[in-house]
Amino acid sequence: MTLRVSRMKNVVAVAWAGMLIVLQAVDAQVVVVKGGAPKWPIALSGLVPDTTASSHKLVEILGGDLEISGWFTLVPDGSAIIRCIGRVRSRGDRITVVCSVVSHRTGREYLSRRYRARVSELRQTAHRLADEIVRAVSGKPGIAATRIALVGTRNGHKELYLCDADGGNLVQLTRDRSISIAPAWGPEGRILYYTSFLMGYPDVYSIDPVRKKRIRLVRFPGLNTGAAVSPDGRRMAVILSKDGNPELYVLEMRGWRATRLTRTPAAAEASPAWSPDGTRLAFVSDRSGTPQIYVLEADSGRTVRLHLRGSENVAPDWGPDGRLAFASRFAGIYRIGVYDFDSGVISYVSGPDADYEDPSWAPDGRHIAATRTTGFRSQVFVLDTLGDSPRLLTAYPGDWYSPAWSPKLPTNE
Missing domain, CATH: 2.120.10.30 (TolB, C-terminal domain)
Structure with missing residues (x-):
């Protein structure tokens, strides 16, 4: 069996080319992070939590999940191509998330979801939402809920x-x-x-x-x-x-x-x-x-x-x-x-x-x-x-x- 060994930088360069085609087909602007793969700049500032610690924690976990996916980088609202808008509310032992994911440039809506779960399940809720965002925008499977x-x-x-x-x-x-x-x-x-x-x-x-x-x-x-x-x-x-x-x-x-x-x-x-x-x-x-x-x-x-x-x-x-x-x-x-x-x-x-x-x-x-x-x-x-x-x-x-x-x-x- 004959094998060819490629240097990692060549493999990444080929992957970049393929990913750029995919990204550009979805939204014309992308940001390429040096040393890694192309990513969508995404803003979560429009997803507004109430004053409870649990609501803020859910948004924090969601942002971390999106970056960990490898397909997104978190940016301020004015620099974003993709925006998450909605609200997070915590009452008693329940937490509610209403979230839409839209193109900041064209207004296209990729995703609209509403979740209601126990506060003890806020991590799982954030993970599920992150994976749905990854799938809706990139077409790739997410890993947050694994x-x-x-x-x-x-x-x-x-x-x-x-x-x-x-x-x-x-x-x-x-x-x-x-x-x-x-x-x-x-x-x-x-x-x-x-x-x-x-x-x-x-x-x-x-x-x-x-x-x-x-x-x-x-x-x-x-x-x-x-x-x-x-x-x-x-x-x-x-x-x-x-x-x-x-x-x-x-x-x-x-x-x-x-x-x-x-x-x-x-x-x-x-x-x-x-x-x-x-x-x-x-x-x-x-x-x-x-x-x-x-x-x-x-x-x-x-x-x-x-x-x-x-x-x-x-x-x-x-x-x-x-x-x-x-x-x-x-x-x-x-x-x-x-x-x-x-x-x-x-x-x-x-x-x-x-x-x-x-x-x-x-x-x-x-x-x-x-x-x-x-x-x-x-x-x-x-x-x-x-x-x-x-x-x-x-x-x-x-x-x-x-x-x-x-x-x-x-x-x-």
Whole structure:
């Protein structure tokens, strides 16, 4: 397989050209932020909150969400191309938002919405509105209403946590005083799967973040880890050592029948990830002598190695548009790469300033959450494949690892 490696600045330049065409088709004026992607200047000064702290907080969260989306930059009203106009009112335990999104130049209305929710749900309300604005103006999916699972040592142990896409609303899901690792979402964004040493051995658990219900799912003798549920929800790829060596298996979610997919007695497999259509599995194996990424056809079992740059290539994660994110090691430093199967192009979205590992795609196909380690401190950052600067997600004490971005917000949240 022949690959071409592009410098990040060339990839961003091509992306700019395509995005400018899209932006100009919607509104003739755009602002290009140096070092990043084109953005619409948007003003929120016309969305007027009442005097309550909760109303002001909702507008603040909305503005942050729009900037985090990568498609907007907040500006004063006189400099805006897009304006949000309306009101936010809080009475008792209820908050009401009436918002229209219009072109400041032409008067075109992109969106008109009214929300009424509990004050305790103001974050979710702001996130929903932000995503609707992103979709209405750009035609792209928003990420504000998604959530990110991650592992943190805030209390001295590796526990499972959940936060919003802006890093807020941090919730601790496990309190086991043990080791929890490798979280992964089910296809509907309702259930998390992860590996825990709660019983002394690595087993795969599921947890419902809403009901806090937890089930010990996979507990064969030996290693049980790396759970990845297929897009149709019927199968789970997992690494098991029940037959003596860490190998790749697929389990039927009903009946738990196990099918072994690899047989490498002198090597070990890790980190399975399904393609968006569920026909292929990417995984890591050191059968060549160093950890590298392989792709297996789920039906035929045919397996090929991706000949990527770097002495090691690990932690594959398949994005919604079919591109593969991974961590690649250069001169002792891990960087996040993105491989396009159609063009054969690899682009690198993190620099050599620190180790970046554990990539996880956002459902917008643009952003990637990853673990950044420097100076013996690990934190989760959000990377932008179109060139915006990395954004710190976990401004909390402790170390933070292994982000897993939800595919979407569950409909009952």
